Amino acid sequence: MNALRRHRKLDAIWGSEPGWKGWTSSVNHSDLGRMFLVTAFFFFLVGGVLAMLIRAQLATPDSAFVDAGAFAQFFTMHGTIMMFLFAIPAFEGLAIYLLPKMLGTRDLAFPRLTAYGYWCYAFGGAMLLVALFFGIAPDGGWFMYPPLTGPLHSPGINTDFWLIGITFVEISAICAAVEFTVSILKYRAPGMSLDKMPIFAWYALVTSLMILTGFPPLILGSVLLEVERAFGLPFFQADLGGDSLLWQHLFWLFGHPEVYIIFLPAAGVISTVIPVMARTTLLGYGWIVASALALAFLSFGLWVHHMFTTGIPHMGLAFFSAASTLVAVPTGVQVFAWIGTMWKGRPELHMPMLHILGFFVTFVIGGLTGVMVAVVPFDWQAHDTAFITAHLHYVLFGGFVFPMLAGIYYWLPLVSGRKRLFRLGELAFALIFAGFHGTFLAMHWVGLLGQRRRIDTYDAETGWG
Structure with missing residues (x-):
């Protein structure tokens, strides 16, 4: 079978029908x-x-x-x-x-x-x-x-x-x-x-x-x-x-690794895009792989830090508090490898790089507040307040949405076959970055002032407005 006939046969197997029928089948x-x-x-x-x-x-x-x-x-x-x-x-x-x-x-x-x-x-x-x-x-x-x-x-x-x-x-x-x-x-x-x-x-x-x-x-x-x-x-x-706490154990045994399940693919995008934007090779490939594996392993030993206020034994509090702090180490290894890659190369501020810089600022702030809530006495004070909501958004928006937007801008020409025509991307990045920090940086403060999560209204004298 010559190459053209083989291509046509494979195209018949792998190709999609035209129109809506192709999308559904x-x-x-x-x-x-x-x-x-x-x-x-x-x-x-x-x-x-x-x-x-x-x-x-x-x-x-x-x-x-x-x-x-x-x-x-x-x-x-x-x-x-x-x-x-x-x-x-x-x-x-x-x-x-x-x-x-x-x-x-x-x-x-x-x-x-x-x-x-x-x-x-x-x-x-x-x-x-x-x-x-x-x-x-x-x-x-x-x-x-x-x-x-x-x-x-x-x-x-x-x-x-x-x-x-x-x-x-x-x-x-x-x-x-x-x-x-x-x-x-x-x-x-x-x-x-x-x-x-x-x-x-x-x-x-x-x-x-x-x-x-x-x-x-x-x-x-x-x-x-x-x-x-x-x-x-x-x-x-x-x-x-x-036992209603059984649900919390089952949910957070999924729910805290979920945070890293969201972060790690975004980190993969960053590790792919930064070397291209910096016009060099990735620094510390083996260290980055090892830190990703360590992060995956450690993430399954953190779930109880969502339950510090449920009355679990002090030994449990100490163990999960230590694990929650330790997880910052493999994350830090990756961040330093990315900074080293940029230091080694000559970064250019294309659209994906803007979003990656937005990631660095936002995710590091979110990581620092994460170490704060890993400390049990502080968590007892901040638990279920808007401070936790702000921390969650800094980690997830900073750690996922900014890198994903960088990846979309980076790979969209591959998907569409076209270069972008208008330069609205820079304006969009500025609006997203300013709007995000304007919303959630302030939410840390209102949480420390005592505003609870999931409340639909509050009195004027609280000063939360």
């Missing part, structure tokens, strides 16, 4: 990667609108912009969308699109599994959007703590939409993690050993292994809570013999 990694990215950024837009509604309600004391029930739905859906429907799927979309090209293979290991994962994600996200549209969105917070979300205190179907929808999204993430793990370990080009892989592939592999370890506890927890709500089996309801 495609198993091509390029198509599915774009679909993941477009859907994720659509949810990012929805989550951003909800954030604006939250800020509008809290902008003035005694505001009557929305009632308490709608506000509870807004902050629950904002957190849920940003954590589950934007952050992880955006990484999945980028990795699905790029990894076969980086590894020198035609496609991922199980193309139909990729497609199945996308439609699970789209179905779970659609469930939550439909619930929001009809005013029956989940309203128990993005972490859904029992007993508030149990059958006694949340008898409606709001919580059920969250439990079922998020389970589909988690299944989607596990599908992608299986894809990436097998593809990276088994489908590399001949001669590409693990120590010669592009650094982004290493980050994708580490993240995938974390997803495979961290997401099953949340699926277990959501299934148990749904079974409790539907059939009255006592898992989390204390008066029937359950």
Whole structure:
């Protein structure tokens, strides 16, 4: 068979049908990667609108912009969308699109599994959007703590939409993690050993292994809570013999590694883009890989630092406080390697580099406040205040959104085949950077003044306005 006939046969297998039919039946990694990215950024837009509604309600004391029930739905859906429907799927979309090209293979290991994962994600996200549209969105917070979300205190179907929808999204993430793990370990080009892989592939592999370890506890927890709500089996309801803290352990065993599952792919983007912007090679490739592996390992020993105020033993407090401080070390190794790469080269301020500089400023501030809340006495004071909300946004927006925007600007010409025409990107970066710090730097202060999280109104004399 000559090369042209082979190409036509392969094109018939891997190509997509034209029009909408092709989008719904495609198993091509390029198509599915774009679909993941477009859907994720659509949810990012929805989550951003909800954030604006939250800020509008809290902008003035005694505001009557929305009632308490709608506000509870807004902050629950904002957190849920940003954590589950934007952050992880955006990484999945980028990795699905790029990894076969980086590894020198035609496609991922199980193309139909990729497609199945996308439609699970789209179905779970659609469930939550439909619930929001009809005013029956989940309203128990993005972490859904029992007993508030149990059958006694949340008898409606709001919580059920969250439990079922998020389970589909988690299944989607596990599908992608299986894809990436097998593809990276088994489908590399001949001669590409693990120590010669592009650094982004290493980050994708580490993240995938974390997803495979961290997401099953949340699926277990959501299934148990749904079974409790539907059939009255006592898992989390204390008066029937359950334990509401069991949910917190299951959720945060997923939820704290989740922060690093979000950060590590963004770090992979940074490690890929900085050498190009600095016109040099990456400094400390082996150290960066080792620190990513160490970060993944340590992240599973941190979950109880979300539970310092629940009355756990002092030995437990000491252990998890020490682990929470220790996790700054591998993060610092990566940051210093990136700074060293820029120092070694000659950085140019193209659009991706602006967002990476925004990442450095924002993420380092978020990391410093993270070390603060790792100290138990301080956490007892700041727990459940707006200070924690500000810290979370500094880490996640600084550690994920800025690098992802850098990656989008960096790889968009590859996806679209076009260079950008207008120079609105610089203005957009300035607005994002100033708007973010204007919002969340002040939120640290209002949290230290005592403003609680998840409250829909406050009195004028508090001085929080």
